[in-house]
Amino acid sequence: MINFRDCTLAQLDKMFGLRQRLNCSILDDWLEQEAEISELERTVLLMLQENAKLHIHDWNETELSQHFIGPLFALVNFSSQRFALFAERSFGGTVEGIEMSGRPDGIIASGFREPEKPYFCFQEYKKEKDPDGDPAGQALAAMLVAQEINEHQHPVYGCYVIGRTWFFMALKEKNYGISDGHIITRDDIFDVFRILKLLKQMVIQFVTGNDNASKKG
Numbered sequence: 001m002i003n004f005r006d007c008t009l010a011q012l013d014k015m016f017g018l019r020q021r022l023n024c025s026i027l028d029d030w031l032e033q034e035a036e037i038s039e040l041e042r043t044v045l046l047m048l049q050e051n052a053k054l055h056i057h058d059w060n061e062t063e064l065s066q067h068f069i070g071p072l073f074a075l076v077n078f079s080s081q082r083f084a085l086f087a088e089r090s091f092g093g094t095v096e097g098i099e100m101s102g103r104p105d106g107i108i109a110s111g112f113r114e115p116e117k118p119y120f121c122f123q124e125y126k127k128e129k130d131p132d133g134d135p136a137g138q139a140l141a142a143m144l145v146a147q148e149i150n151e152h153q154h155p156v157y158g159c160y161v162i163g164r165t166w167f168f169m170a171l172k173e174k175n176y177g178i179s180d181g182h183i184i185t186r187d188d189i190f191d192v193f194r195i196l197k198l199l200k201q202m203v204i205q206f207v208t209g210n211d212n213a214s215k216k217g
Contacts, residue, residue, distance in 0.1 A: 001092075004102025004123070007141035008134040016096060016144065017174055024177025026155045027170035031179060035197040037190060044075055045189050053185050056164050065105070068184070069161065076196045078108050082207045086115045093145040104142045108199070110207050118146040119203050121158040135160035136167065136178060143171045154206060157199060166192050 012018055037045075052068050059067065078085040085108050092101025106122035109115035123139035139158040146156045158169040165181040166188075182188040182195075 008137035027177035
């Protein structure tokens, strides 16, 4: 049994024959779409940003989560009767005969009271100073298991955060991409929010598609 928190990109690449793509179309298709940001949303984002500018250098993981990441996800609102954002829920599976499991800091998955199929794995609210481990590897490990749970029907998405910098990820089969860092103390905060709003729309499509497939079955 391999725990997500012990994984690195180098380990996963060798173990599963994965390849990081510098030009990753599924990642680009996600990150480059447009989404509207209302004046109210913009005002809230600027308030969150102001607080981050003052304190993010000294926040630990819990403070980073409570003061910035949690309010940001709440503003997007990933809550519905068919999917939700779940925090620190255990899940696992088998990837090419290797058992893997862990407790990502967050997943967006179908389900109401408990997660069913994860579509997005949010890993490691790493503090600004002296982060531990390989958050990219930890996120990718969870995404590989999510891909198996979803029976390879669509890409799986992810993100990891180190202090003020957000990195987005996408995985399809054995190919994955990692974005450049988005720094939330700059205007990048609006891009981060836009990307998360687009993710919500994709999750709605995934859940709707699975519902339709179940009805046909």
